[in-house]
Amino acid sequence: xxxxxxxxxxxxxxxxxxxxxxxxxxxxxxxxxxxxxxxxxxxxxxxxxxxxxxxxxxxxxxxxxxxxxxxxxxxxxxxxxxxxxxxxxxxxxxxxxxxxxxxxxxxxxxxxxxxxxxxxxxxxxxxxxxxxxxxxxxxxxxxxxxxxxxxxxxxxxxxxxxxxxxxxxxxxxxxxxxxxxxxxxxxxxxxxxxxxxxxxxxxxxxxxxxxxxxxxxxxxxxxxxxxxxxxxxxxxxxxxxxxxxxxxxxxxxxxxxxxxxxxxxxxxxxxxxxxxxxxxxxxxxxxxxxxxxxxxxxxxxxxxxxxxxxxxxxxxxxxxxxxxxxxxxxxxxxxxxxxxxxxxxxxxxxxxxxxxxxxxxxxxxxxxxxxxxxxxxxxxxxxxxxxxxxxxxxxxxxxxxxxxxxxxxxxxxxxxxxxxxxxxxxxxxxxxxxxxxxxxxxxxxxxxxxxxxxxxxxxxxxxxxxxxxxxxxxxxxxxxxxxxxxxxxx
Amino acid sequence: xxxxxxxxxxxxxxxxxxxxxxxxxxxxxxxxxxxxxxxxxxxxxxxxxxxxxxxxxxxxxxxxxxxxxxxxxxxxxxxxxxxxxxxxxxxxxxxxxxxxxxxxxxxxxxxxxxxxxxxxxxxxxxxxxxxxxxxxxxxxxxxxxxxxxxxxxxxxxxxxxxxxxxxxxxxxxxxxxxxxxxxxxxxxxxxxxxxxxxxxxxxx
Numbered sequence: 001x002x003x004x005x006x007x008x009x010x011x012x013x014x015x016x017x018x019x020x021x022x023x024x025x026x027x028x029x030x031x032x033x034x035x036x037x038x039x040x041x042x043x044x045x046x047x048x049x050x051x052x053x054x055x056x057x058x059x060x061x062x063x064x065x066x067x068x069x070x071x072x073x074x075x076x077x078x079x080x081x082x083x084x085x086x087x088x089x090x091x092x093x094x095x096x097x098x099x100x101x102x103x104x105x106x107x108x109x110x111x112x113x114x115x116x117x118x119x120x121x122x123x124x125x126x127x128x129x130x131x132x133x134x135x136x137x138x139x140x141x142x143x144x145x146x147x148x149x150x151x152x153x154x155x156x157x158x159x160x161x162x163x164x165x166x167x168x169x170x171x172x173x174x175x176x177x178x179x180x181x182x183x184x185x186x187x188x189x190x191x192x193x194x195x196x197x198x199x200x201x202x203x204x205x206x207x208x209x210x211x212x213x214x215x216x217x218x219x220x221x222x223x224x225x226x227x228x229x230x231x232x233x234x235x236x237x238x239x240x241x242x243x244x245x246x247x248x249x250x251x252x253x254x255x256x257x258x259x260x261x262x263x264x265x266x267x268x269x270x271x272x273x274x275x276x277x278x279x280x281x282x283x284x285x286x287x288x289x290x291x292x293x294x295x296x297x298x299x300x301x302x303x304x305x306x307x308x309x310x311x312x313x314x315x316x317x318x319x320x321x322x323x324x325x326x327x328x329x330x331x332x333x334x335x336x337x338x339x340x341x342x343x344x345x346x347x348x349x350x351x352x353x354x355x356x357x358x359x360x361x362x363x364x365x366x367x368x369x370x371x372x373x374x375x376x377x378x379x380x381x382x383x384x385x386x387x388x389x390x391x392x393x394x395x396x397x398x399x400x401x402x403x404x405x406x407x408x409x410x411x412x413x414x415x416x417x418x419x420x421x422x423x424x425x426x427x428x429x430x431x432x433x434x435x436x437x438x439x440x441x442x443x444x445x446x447x448x449x450x451x452x453x454x455x456x457x458x459x460x461x462x463x464x465x466x467x468x469x470x471x472x473x474x475x476x477x478x479x480x481x482x483x484x485x486x487x488x489x490x
Numbered sequence: 491x492x493x494x495x496x497x498x499x500x501x502x503x504x505x506x507x508x509x510x511x512x513x514x515x516x517x518x519x520x521x522x523x524x525x526x527x528x529x530x531x532x533x534x535x536x537x538x539x540x541x542x543x544x545x546x547x548x549x550x551x552x553x554x555x556x557x558x559x560x561x562x563x564x565x566x567x568x569x570x571x572x573x574x575x576x577x578x579x580x581x582x583x584x585x586x587x588x589x590x591x592x593x594x595x596x597x598x599x600x601x602x603x604x605x606x607x608x609x610x611x612x613x614x615x616x617x618x619x620x621x622x623x624x625x626x627x628x629x630x631x632x633x634x635x636x637x638x639x640x641x642x643x644x645x646x647x648x649x650x651x652x653x654x655x656x657x658x659x660x661x662x663x664x665x666x667x668x669x670x671x672x673x674x675x676x677x678x679x680x681x682x683x684x685x686x687x688x689x690x691x692x693x694x
Contacts, residue, residue: 042563042564044564044566045566096564101564102670105566416507416510416512416588416621417588417621417668418512418514418586418588418621419514419586419670421514421515421586422514422515425503425504426503426513426515426516427516427519429514429515429516431515463667463668466668466670467668467670469670470586470623470670474514474515474584474586477515477517477567477584477641478515478517480567481517481567481641482515482517482518485517485518485520486518488518489518489519489520
């Protein structure tokens with residue numbers, strides 16, 4: 001028999017009692033799952049373990065504070081636990097067997113060098129055929145924890161054992177391209193998102209507001225002309241409001257087109273700046289099966305690929321010129337016989353860019369026309385500003401023509417079925433950089449295809465990727481341990 | 491057959507193709523002996539998954555089956571790979587090797603490891619023209635587990651002249667081409683083995 005003092009049954013209390021035990025079990029399960037990953041030991045670097053720890057500690061703090069969680073917030077905690085558990089899939093997928101593991105350490109080191117030591121990158125495949133950058137996870141979780149006033153943010157942060165000051169991103173690549181390390185030159189574009197976001201956050205609103213009135217006036221004028229041609233089925237008294245409403249919507253669209261377009265274009269610029277023609281080549285191959293003149297309004301606000309390739313080719317302009325290069329005391333002809341087939345192939349991007357179908361698509365709608373007019377007016381300054389955020393040692397754009405000898409040396413190694421991991425011969429040898437390895441691989445591949453279009457058999461291409469992957473690993477170990485070993489000898 | 495001494499090895503490093511000898515990377519002077527080169531242990535291993543397989547019939551098992559019996563493990567540089575007594579694991583050299591068509595090579599374990607019970611290689615001869623990393627058959631013949639670290643000097647290479655020079659060295663039908671990690675056995679490709687194997691005859 002229920003006691004006389006027992007509170008009357010209520011749906012809220014009933015639901016609360018279920019949620020309290022359910023959330024405890026859910027949270028502890030997430031902790032245990034994350035801990036499994038923490039000790040799995042089959043990741044190419046420690047970054048996936050960092051994310052697993054972040055998730056484990058966050059789940060622990062949420063479970064720990066369940067007794068003080070207000071009843072009306074339990075559903076919110078449930079959503080939070082489910083969302084952090086979803087992040088575990090990034091950890092799970094980044095195991096050695098799923099990644100081009102031999103290039104992960106060098107790539108991570110390269111990415112951290114460009115973006116700062118506090119940034120860490122998980123590299124994982126995704127079944128969607130796309131490259132992407134997700135995160136940053138610490139910030140994402142912090143913004144979800146901060147509003148929970150029964151959990152002091154300081155408590156959460158101190159539970160993370162130093163992870164709270166890190167930034168963890170997830171860089172994804174198409175699963176079916178796992179070993180296609182040449183295409184992974186697209187990662188240059190992806191880390192560009194970190195710099196693009198920074199530029200957009202700091203500058204876009206101001207830039208847009210200084211132009212908005214004029215853009216709005218032009219859009220309104222065009223709408224008015226259109227209304228005169230095709231009057232809407234409303235009372236003429238309301239026509240003014242219709243124009244205003246349509247203009248507001250279109251200005252908003254134009255702003256989004258400009259913002260998203262600039263984001264992608266800045267990313268492209270960062271990719272080219274860091275990896276040079278290899279990034280352009282990877283972008284060309286990636287975009288080849290796609291429509292390249294599609295209006296941003298029809299493809300998630302992305303700029304047309306032709307437009308992007310045109311800007312990337314312009315950035316590679318110096319590498320597309322025939323020239324005499326002074327390398328030390330020696331004058332060298334660029335491109336020279338080894339690089340020439342790749343150089344010719346790259347120059348064809350200029351022919352691609354001469355076609356203006358993309359610009360016609362952009363001009364056909366006032367929203368894209370206005371957005372890209374603004375972008376074109378300010379692009380040089382924006383790009384320069386965005387590139388300034390790179391570290392000082394990356395201030396100079398990667399130029400193939402300045403590395404003719406190095407690239408030739410690496411390509412010759414590939415021609416001998418040898419990994420392009422170092423320059424020179426022992427004892428005058430030094431590890432090759434990731435940028436040079438990727439560019440040499442592209443030079444080699446395109447030369448082979450130009451000689452024989454049937455060269456890209458699975459065997460040949462796999463062998464090239466295998467050698468390049470081996471080269472990146474060896475060069476990383478060489479650059480990490482080589483100096484220490486030399487010092488020991490001295 | 492004469493052994494290449496240090497000076498001749500160095501000379502071969504900078505010879506013109508196709509006579510160039512490649513051992514890359516050499517990370518320290520210590521690797522060069524008077525008539526040998528020390529090579530380092532890579533971070534890839536193939537270990538046996540004994541619980542997944544019964545008797546292995548070398549000439550009657552698909553290659554895919556072999557991959558059920560063995561699995562590849564990657565150990566980060568700076569971390570250890572523990573080889574337990576009585577266990578065989580396949581490792582490989584960190585260095586990638588290209589032998590010219592007139593040089594043959596012998597792989598030998600280093601005696602410092604042998605004294606701990608570690609046996610390094612059983613298939614010790616590498617034919618002219620070979621390109622790739624060398625698979626090492628690592629087994630612990632001692633009684634205590636041994637920690638192995640990727641990057642440590644594990645074996646020695648001795649080079650010998652092979653005369654007369656071989657045309658199309660290591661070409662054509664060779665089984666192991668440009669490997670960059672330890673290779674699973676391709677014993678099932680030995681057609682003549684099937685002639686003698688009981689399993690093959692039983693199935694006829």
